[in-house]
Amino acid sequence: MDPISIMAVANPMKEGSAIESGGGLTSIPHGRRRIALDLTALLPHETGVDRYMIQLVLYLGKVDQWNHYRIYVNWEDRNRFVGLLPENFRVIPLSRRSRAVRLLFQQVLLPILVGWWEADVVHSPSFIMPMVRGSQHHILTVHDMTSFTLPKCHILLRRSFPYRQVLLWSIRRAHLITVPSGSTQKDMYHWIPDLSRKRVRVIPGGIGEEFQVYPRQSIQNTLERLGISASYILYVGTIEPRKNLPLLVQSYKQLVKMGKTKEHLVLVGRLGWGYDAVLKQIESPELKHRVHLVGYVHQHDLPLVYAGATLFVYPSLQEGFGFPPLEAMACGVPTISSQTSSLIENLQGAAILVPPDDQESLTNAIDQLLNDRACRDRYRQEGFARAAAFRWEDTARRTLQCYQEVSGSYSPKTRDS
Incomplete structure (x- = not known):
């Protein structure tokens, strides 16, 4: 273990001791960042996007026990991460899974809560970010641009003009955008030609260890x-x-x-x-x-x-x-x-x-x-x-680098594998 990692282990801080159940301001030592992730888009039957969101959170928990995280989920997912995350993570039930209710909470309550907590970074990992950006630094993950490239292959909502405009608006408003492939990055530049190349990062997903040869x-x-x-x-x-x-x-x-x-x-x-x-x-x-x-x-x-x-x-x-x-x-x-x-x-x-x-x-x-x-x-x-080249740990580490980059700091307290 390198000296930096030793420092991280030698200076533990329990998230539960710093944050009240209702949220609000915290007492976090200088240098530790407050990072919020919006997982209200999770579905009960996992798609690729759901798998990405779940594995990203789990592996952030493995590589980063220094910064402080709040994971905002639907009420139905409140127990999804029980016993799986370290003490610098807190899961906050935010809304119900109903699309209308979820969008209301995502766009109205979430900005209030992350502002109240004084979050440094807000990561929206499923296409859409809150319209109210506040003082936080926002990272958006766009998994594909098929609402534009293959509109007929989507349900009416996903190919509708309002949805596509909100997606474009989210991309333009985010401080950094992550995409899972160079192909998606290329499509994004095609549809938003004036988008700064400096704001997009290609971060592939991973393949879990459970996918292996079995007896x-x-x-x-x-x-x-x-x-x-x-x-x-x-x-x-x-x-x-x-x-x-x-x-x-x-x-x-x-x-x-x-x-x-x-x-x-x-x-x-x-x-x-x-x-x-x-x-x-x-x-x-x-x-x-x-x-x-x-x-x-x-x-x-x-x-x-x-x-x-x-x-x-x-x-x-x-x-x-x-x-x-x-x-x-x-x-x-x-x-x-x-x-x-x-x-x-x-x-x-x-x-x-x-x-x-x-x-x-x-x-x-x-x-x-x-x-x-x-x-x-x-x-x-x-x-x-x-x-074997696609590892969730790599996805988490590269995403953490984006958090550090966008918040103007480098928090090196990540645990080595």
């Missing part, structure tokens, strides 16, 4: 409990237009007709919107009892579902980062994905990439991985190496 019996026990009995090709993600699932189902159907696969197709993820085309496809006689809509799978089981797959296919039209392919690769599963956006950036050389509008190429890629063991072994090994 066959552990996998089998989980699959039996979920009702998955056959070997399978896997997709994980919300069932919605942007994920381009009709292409995958059609390619799979073609392979079934040609007698080239015995694997079933397992689709894991909640039904989002615009999924009628997929439901209609899987009702065809050729696919009866061969395509399985499993629904949302809890994070405790998801790594084992990945690990049990023969191969993983993720034909998304566009991604800001794209967790599922990297998670599959970390579990030792050969992966096929789309030759587009951040997927090129993150997966190049470690997965087979095909154009997202080319069914023949996707069909051939699936056929190749199913029937060429050497090819599967190659991509399995390449995938392991690539996924």
Whole structure:
């Protein structure tokens, strides 16, 4: 442990002893910063954005026991971090999960609370920041720009003029913006050409340690409990237009007709919107009892579902980062994905990439991985190496550097791994 880290451990301060339950001013030693994170956008069924927010907070707790944090959540999430964070963190229930109520609290009550606490930094990690900026330094995380680049692949709210204007307004108002990929950064500059390059930081997400190779019996026990009995090709993600699932189902159907696969197709993820085309496809006689809509799978089981797959296919039209392919690769599963956006950036050389509008190429890629063991072994090994490069600790440390940068200070009391 270096001298700076020793200083941090030798000078502990309990957040609970400094902050009253109702909030307000605190007695914090000079040099320690007050950092607020708005996690009111958390959903009960984790998406990639939710995973980012949760893991960022958990790993900030691992790398920074010096600065003081307040994590503002919905009432329904008040127990989510119980026993998981150090004493310099306090979780504050702020609102209800209802969108209207949440936005009201986010835009009105949150600025009051962080101002009352005299926060140094406010991090809005899910697209939108409070309209009232106050005296705090604001960091905004924008996960993708698909409301602009693929508006037809979003629900009405996300493609509406008011939402898009609020997003642009948030980007312009934030002191620093973090994005998960160079692709998202490029899209942001395209839509806001006068945005200063000095205000945007590319900070990739991480892949959790739970995504790994598992013993066959552990996998089998989980699959039996979920009702998955056959070997399978896997997709994980919300069932919605942007994920381009009709292409995958059609390619799979073609392979079934040609007698080239015995694997079933397992689709894991909640039904989002615009999924009628997929439901209609899987009702065809050729696919009866061969395509399985499993629904949302809890994070405790998801790594084992990945690990049990023969191969993983993720034909998304566009991604800001794209967790599922990297998670599959970390579990030792050969992966096929789309030759587009951040997927090129993150997966190049470690997965087979095909154009997202080319069914023949996707069909051939699936056929190749199913029937060429050497090819599967190659991509399995390449995938392991690539996924290992994405660590949540790195995400947290680089985000902490942004907090330090934007507040005009360098607080070096971060714990070494």
